[in-house]
Amino acid sequence: MSVEPNYFQQYQHADIDELADAIGELLQNPITVEDADHKLIAYSSHGDSTDQARWSTIMGRRVPEKVLTRLWKDGVFQELLTQDDPVHIPAKDEVGLGKRVAIAIRRGSDVLGYIWAQEVNRPITREDDEILRQAARVAVPRLMQRQGKRKAEEQRRKEFLWELLLGNHKSESAIRQKADSLQMQLPTSYLICVIEAAGARLDQYLYPLLMRDKLLWVVDGSQIILLIGLNEDGKKDVREVLIRKVEQFLADSLGKLEAHVTEGRQVIAGYGLGYSTYLEIVKSYREALHALKIKKLFPKENEGIYGYHELGIYRYLLQLKQWEEEQGYKNERLEKLRQYDRDNQTALMETLETFLDAAGKVNVTAQRLHIHINTLSYRLRRIEEIMRVDLENMNQRAALYLELKMAKLDQEQ
Amino acid sequence: MSVEPNYFQQYQHADIDELADAIGELLQNPITVEDADHKLIAYSSHGDSTDQARWSTIMGRRVPEKVLTRLWKDGVFQELLTQDDPVHIPAKDEVGLGKRVAIAIRRGSDVLGYIWAQEVNRPITREDDEILRQAARVAVPRLMQRQGKRKAEEQRRKEFLWELLLGNHKSESAIRQKADSLQMQLPTSYLICVIEAAGARLDQYLYPLLMRDKLLWVVDGSQIILLIGLNEDGKKDVREVLIRKVEQFLADSLGKLEAHVTEGRQVIAGYGLGYSTYLEIVKSYREALHALKIKKLFPKENEGIYGYHELGIYRYLLQLKQWEEEQGYKNERLEKLRQYDRDNQTALMETLETFLDAAGKVNVTAQRLHIHINTLSYRLRRIEEIMRVDLENMNQRAALYLELKMAKLDQEQ
């Protein structure tokens, strides 16, 4: 293996624009340098032939939204954010983007910006990768200064989010003012989503997602807390559709995440209701945490469910349980059935739970239990006798359902 | 109408035994005088021919339990307690009771005791009634002295019960001691039952019941609070059977009471769980009151239900409602359905409630609503669309059921 030359030795202390020109000379192609927020930082002056995307970027001092969206969609940024090597990108004519190569400028796990090299004068091959790698390294100190400010601001924003989550602010207008002073534009509507992973570094894992949607987020131990905006354009219907869209999106990506990361460790997520005033962020946060807690306690029962409002009776369960304990209420019916099961080595409790879970449908229940329908019918009659309940009565059935799930709380945990 | 003679003019200040003899002389039959607790107070010395019942009463200084039970069963005491006239009682040979006439000795609404006149030497006719009426009046002062003591004791017992109900005692042994000092034998197990009637004088109405079972009771405004004993003879099974018996009895008599007294005013009743230690009497009382409260709020839903343990989900409802309010949770689903009903003049809410109440049975629901089954099926599909719920899912169904009943709380009240 040959020793690679040090392409940018004389540019260690050069201006960032000079660096762009130098890369452009080496690759014989137009170069653009952006920060992590895709704001233009420098560009090579040499190139005369360029594409629509680069032209718009330079004129607007930022990469057009349309282009960014497309690149996120195609997974280009996901690649850039997770690897050190340059990424070769085919042309995307619909958004006026010619063929090019890009590399992330990174320091540790932080991405400070990107270098883009367009392919117009000559193709950029794998041999050129080292040039870009070195260029990315050399660009780091230059971007650090900018990043420093951004980081500090980011930090202050995160602190502000914590204040909001903990309910430290007492007036909506004060919140708006502080948000303005931090140059944050709070979404008109929002919800809080909390994701928890036992050992994984979630923020790293979620980086593409966080960057793409410019989400406001903070980390708390093994949890990451996201503020997700629901910007309503106008009518109420729109807002509802939007919420549902976000819910859909969350359910999708959280589902994927769960499936993806489950290499030994567990990922759980939950989100609260959507609100419009930021005094209520405390509620959304509390709701998200509650959903998370319930999902930990009843993983199977709440598979595919993330929203607090979707929890159904589980939303009440902990509260009810606590209340029962305070009152010192002892539920004899369930205990009697459990005792019967122990004495006779039967499975009436399981039968009852399956039956209730199946909303009283006998064939479903029998199938799930792998028993004959008449066996089920016999068992149900037996259960009614032993517990003295009427399973046809909705009040009793619902109460039993609640009691059963409550009982599982101290049984399994 | 002829003026009745004053039969007992010279006995106004005579001894109670002399009075018994005097009545015996007038009626030419054996006489027995008892207090309200059926303890023997006096008897005529004249008679030589007597029956088994009277003999046992005199020898035991109290009317045998067997005889009392029979007389309660046959409604004799109910008559005696509620009317001023003598009651003519046919012979009840099975308990060794010959034909006789009895009258209550009463002062105001209080029954102080009874005069019994056996019919052996000559029949006692309607003409003799006035003799017994006057005798009962003359006997009053004599019984008052005894009654005075009894009343004071009764008063102290009632005060003690109040102390128990309010949880003023901190140790079980202290409770037992005080009970002993008041010569009360507390049942080994018990439960608290509360009956409420708007305007009626319940204690008067329940007098026969209270007297018969020697229940401990206190009055609180329009409520009467009963301590009902569950004396278990031995095994656990027995206790359970006993509790069920008492429940049956309560349900029966309370049902009758409700049906009977509903001349404009409402009678409601509820009872708590059965306990064995008297520190827990507070719980049973609170439970009884809670059952009462729920029955007021949901009279139809809890018709024929009196026990706290039978309330099902209603047991949780108030607590949950309060929690929801504290959390500031707004239920949008139900509101949406209500709005739809308003906008389109439909009855989806009623349909949903009926469906849930019928435990998801379509034919029952359709019948109750007087609609075609397909209409119901259409409406249910509509409800699922509008509310975005899956009525087949037990969790959602139960949650909806709870929410619906909770919503009724602030809707109707």
Next chain:
DNA sequence: CTTCTTTTTGTGAAAATTCACAAACAGACT
């Protein structure tokens, strides 16, 4: 081993549920 109780499975007929499809009706809007 027999007897008794409890549990499981089977059969068959009546009743209820589900589903697809269609006709009729009412109200709102053009």
Next chain:
DNA sequence: AGTCTGTTTGTGAATTTTCACAAAAAGAAG
């Protein structure tokens, strides 16, 4: 008046549930 939408009712067939009755299997108790 015609159209559209939402609602109600009807029909019929496949499927499911309910109920009564009975036979078999398993385990405990004598």
